[in-house]
Amino acid sequence: MSKHQKEMGVLKEHLGKHQLKYTRQRELILDAFLKQEHITAEEMYHQLARKDPHLGLATIYRTLNLFCEAGLAQARHFGTQTQYDNISHKGHHDHLICTDCGKIVEFENCDIERLQEEVATRNGFTIKTHRLELYGLCSRCRH
Amino acid sequence: MSKHQKEMGVLKEHLGKHQLKYTRQRELILDAFLKQEHITAEEMYHQLARKDPHLGLATIYRTLNLFCEAGLAQARHFGTQTQYDNISHKGHHDHLICTDCGKIVEFENCDIERLQEEVATRNGFTIKTHRLELYGLCSRCRH
DNA sequence: TTGAAATTGATAAACCGTCTCAAAAGGAAT
DNA sequence: ATTCCTTTTGAGACGGTTTATCAATTTCAA
Ligand SMILES: [Mn+2]
Ligand SMILES: [Mn+2]
Ligand SMILES: [Zn+2]
Ligand SMILES: [Zn+2]
Numbered sequence: 001m002s003k004h005q006k007e008m009g010v011l012k013e014h015l016g017k018h019q020l021k022y023t024r025q026r027e028l029i030l031d032a033f034l035k036q037e038h039i040t041a042e043e044m045y046h047q048l049a050r051k052d053p054h055l056g057l058a059t060i061y062r063t064l065n066l067f068c069e070a071g072l073a074q075a076r077h078f079g080t081q082t083q084y085d086n087i088s089h090k091g092h093h094d095h096l097i098c099t100d101c102g103k104i105v106e107f108e109n110c111d112i113e114r115l116q117e118e119v120a121t122r123n124g125f126t127i128k129t130h131r132l133e134l135y136g137l138c139s140r141c142r143h
Numbered sequence: 144m145s146k147h148q149k150e151m152g153v154l155k156e157h158l159g160k161h162q163l164k165y166t167r168q169r170e171l172i173l174d175a176f177l178k179q180e181h182i183t184a185e186e187m188y189h190q191l192a193r194k195d196p197h198l199g200l201a202t203i204y205r206t207l208n209l210f211c212e213a214g215l216a217q218a219r220h221f222g223t224q225t226q227y228d229n230i231s232h233k234g235h236h237d238h239l240i241c242t243d244c245g246k247i248v249e250f251e252n253c254d255i256e257r258l259q260e261e262v263a264t265r266n267g268f269t270i271k272t273h274r275l276e277l278y279g280l281c282s283r284c285r286h
Numbered sequence: 287t288t289g290a291a292a293t294t295g296a297t298a299a300a301c302c303g304t305c306t307c308a309a310a311a312g313g314a315a316t
Numbered sequence: 317a318t319t320c321c322t323t324t325t326g327a328g329a330c331g332g333t334t335t336a337t338c339a340a341t342t343t344c345a346a
Binding site: 077096098099105107109111112115116119120123124125126127128129130131132133134135136137138139142 | 220239241242248250252254255258259262263266267268269270271272273274275276277278279280281282285
């Protein structure tokens with residue numbers, strides 16, 4: 001029995017609903033993905049090269065995008081490459097990013113979210129999504 | 144006497160400090176840039192093609208990046224292309240973006256900024272910059 | 287006016303992610 | 317287990333955006 005029973009269930013349900021198939025590659029990528037908070041396709045490509053040297057980069061991109069559609073992942077554009085954020089066991093959140101060491105801290109702040117809604121309403125907008133990223137130095141890198 | 148006396152002064156001061164030269168192209172691009180709130184390099188390339196058909200796209204990218212260094216512009220990554228934001232006559236601000244028609248509304252909210260600082264402090268971070276973008280539908284597009 | 291240094295324009299290259307397509311694999315029905 | 321249709325895969329081509337290269341041109345201080 002796998003460690004990631006619940007998430008595998010979510011994926012299989014999505015696959016079933018869309019006439020998609022459960023493959024060895026998808027299982028492999030899901031396992032690797034659920035071990036991280038954020039990961040890029042390239043990072044995963046290198047990690048998995050040990051387990052399966054023939055796994056293609058395109059397959060990793062395709063599969064991570066599939067996870068986004070299944071609600072397990074969310075694509076974030078922090079730096080130059082897309083980070084796939086493991087949201088399987090957590091709700092909406094935003095990020096603090098250290099520009100020196102790359103450390104990423106997740107946070108949630110209801111007050112900020114509420115004020116965002118106020119701003120939107122005042123301007124006649126209905127918010128669908130948002131991105132809030134705070135860039136700076138973490139405590140280690142400040143010294 | 145040009146319409147953009149102040150901004151031209153800012154640019155010339157930056158050029159002076161860095162042993163850079165004041166060229167016809169830089170003047171042309173500055174004038175076009177200051178007429179917009181946000182513009183992409185490609186858009187400016189097409190606009191200026193009338194005034195100077197030989198102006199190269201690389202020069203536009205180089206010059207807009209120069210404006211960023213001089214503090215006149217700020218690069219923003221809303222969609223697929225980089226938007227250069229004219230910040231010469233305004234301070235920091237964030238954006239509401241309509242995902243349907245592309246309309247962009249600028250806003251400032253001190254309360255949000257203060258809460259961001261609180262979040263950062265609580266996590267040991269010192270913020271240098273941030274990005275806050277609210278995506279949704281404007282009043283026209285909601286109907 | 288001269289000449290060293292910066293700039294320009296054309297285009298190649300880098301970068302990241304998606305598309306293409308023939309071969310392989312999944313899986314439902316038999 | 318076999319069949320057979322559909323989906324998936326891997327390799328590499330491709331596309332859009334931005335930067336790098338480099339010879340020719342321009343700037344500007346002496
Ligand atoms: Mn996250
Ligand atoms: Mn703006
Ligand atoms: Zn750090
Ligand atoms: Zn709109």
